[in-house]
Amino acid sequence: DAGVTQSPTHLIKTRGQHVTLRCSPISGHKSVSWYQQVLGQGPQFIFQYYEKEERGRGNFPDRFSARQFPNYSSELNVNALLLGDSALYLCASSLIRVPGELFFGEGSRLTVL
Amino acid sequence: AQSVTQPDIHITVSEGASLELRCNYSYGATPYLFWYVQSPGQGLQLLLKYFSGDTLVQGIKGFEAEFKRSQSSFNLRKPSVHWSDAAEYFCAVGVSSGSARQLTFGSGTQLTVLP
Numbered sequence: 292d293a294g295v296t297q298s299p300t301h302l303i304k305t306r307g308q309h310v311t312l313r314c315s316p317i318s319g320h321k322s323v324s325w326y327q328q329v330l331g332q333g334p335q336f337i338f339q340y341y342e343k344e345e346r347g348r349g350n351f352p353d354r355f356s357a358r359q360f361p362n363y364s365s366e367l368n369v370n371a372l373l374l375g376d377s378a379l380y381l382c383a384s385s386l387i388r389v390p391g392e393l394f395f396g397e398g399s400r401l402t403v404l
Numbered sequence: 405a406q407s408v409t410q411p412d413i414h415i416t417v418s419e420g421a422s423l424e425l426r427c428n429y430s431y432g433a434t435p436y437l438f439w440y441v442q443s444p445g446q447g448l449q450l451l452l453k454y455f456s457g458d459t460l461v462q463g464i465k466g467f468e469a470e471f472k473r474s475q476s477s478f479n480l481r482k483p484s485v486h487w488s489d490a491a492e493y494f495c496a497v498g499v500s501s502g503s504a505r506q507l508t509f510g511s512g513t514q515l516t517v518l519p
Contacts, residue, residue, distance in 0.1 A: 295447070333408075333494050333509030334448070344515040346452060381447055391436045391498030391507055395447035 293317070295396035298384050303402045312367040312399045316384030322346075323365040324393060325357055331349050338381075340365055341387060342356040369401075377403045406431040406497045410510035417485050425480040425513050427495030433497065436498035437478040438507065441467055443491045443497045445510075465489070490517040 295316045304310050316323050322341040326334035336349040341357035354370045363384075369376055377398050383393035405505050407430045417423055429435055436455055440448040452463025459471040469480045478495060496507040 322503070324507075326507075326509075330491070331511075333496075333511045334507075336506050336508070339505055341505075346502075347506050349506075357439075377443045384427065385505060387503050387505065389413070389498070391438055391505065392450060392453060393448075393505075393507065395440075397445070397447045 293380055295384050297380075297396040297399050299399055300397065301402075303404060305404050306372055306374060308372050308403075309370050310372060310401060312369075312380050312382075312401075314365045314382030314384075314396060316363050316365070316382075317394055320384035320386055320394070321363050321365065322385045323359055324383045324385070325365070325367045326381040327382065328381055328398070332380070334381055337367070339403070341369050343395045352370055368376075372403045374403050377401060387388065406435075406499060406508045408495050408497050408508055408510035410493075410495055410513050412513045413511070414514045414516070415478075416516040416518060417452075417489050420484050423480075423482045423485045423489070423515070425493050427478045427480065427510060428476050429433070429495070429497045429501075430476065430477060431497050432433055436500065437469075437471060438496040438498060439463065439467070439480050440494045440496060440509075441491050442494065442512075448494065451480070485515075487517045487519065490515055 309384040324339040329332040338357040346398040379398040385394045439451040469498045495510045
């Protein structure tokens with residue numbers, strides 16, 4: 292079975308631009324979460340979606356938004372990029388009945404210049 | 405709010421030596437606790453998890469962890485380290501409420517294995 296897939300794997304943007312990151316969960320997983328991992332730090336929770344509804348949001352500005360589609364794939368959007376948004380963005384999928392057992396993709400490495 | 409502290413930023417051990425990575429958590433209720441491992445350029449892989457019951461949990465790759473409520477700790481151990489264990493290790497505490505699921509991670513411990 293395919294794991295969590297994310298695209299693109301790497302991208303470079305300039306300040307003020309917008310970025311869209313995409314994630315396909317493991318088949319059968321209806322929950323998708325997004326985490327930001329800045330170099331040298333642990334991942335920080337951004338969003339969780341389950342059954343196409345937002346179920347949780349971390350301490351991130353409104354420039355960050357996400358959505359989940361009927362096929363349970365997800366997009367993370369970041370507007371008005373700042374240098375500090377440079378990070379590895381990780382998507383994880385899970386089964387709701389098993390709390391915390393997240394399956395992570397390999398991430399999208401965003402560099403903002 | 406929950407938090408996780410990993411006091412050791414970097415640990416170096418020789419191949420074949422034993423390993424213990426420390427993790428302390430802060431959470432008001434009974435925690436769900438996890439250890440994840442991240443190899444360079446890759447996502448995170450779950451090593452083991454604690455939900456309830458036996459406080460000594462076994463994971464993949466020969467790792468184990470012990471939950472000590474009195475010390476708010478969940479330390480990761482391995483009796484004999486292999487060179488392939490070199491990676492970054494993250495401890496995490498999970499929050500569940502209804503269908504909401506959220507992990508809070510520590511800042512990680514980088515493990516170097518000497519030949």
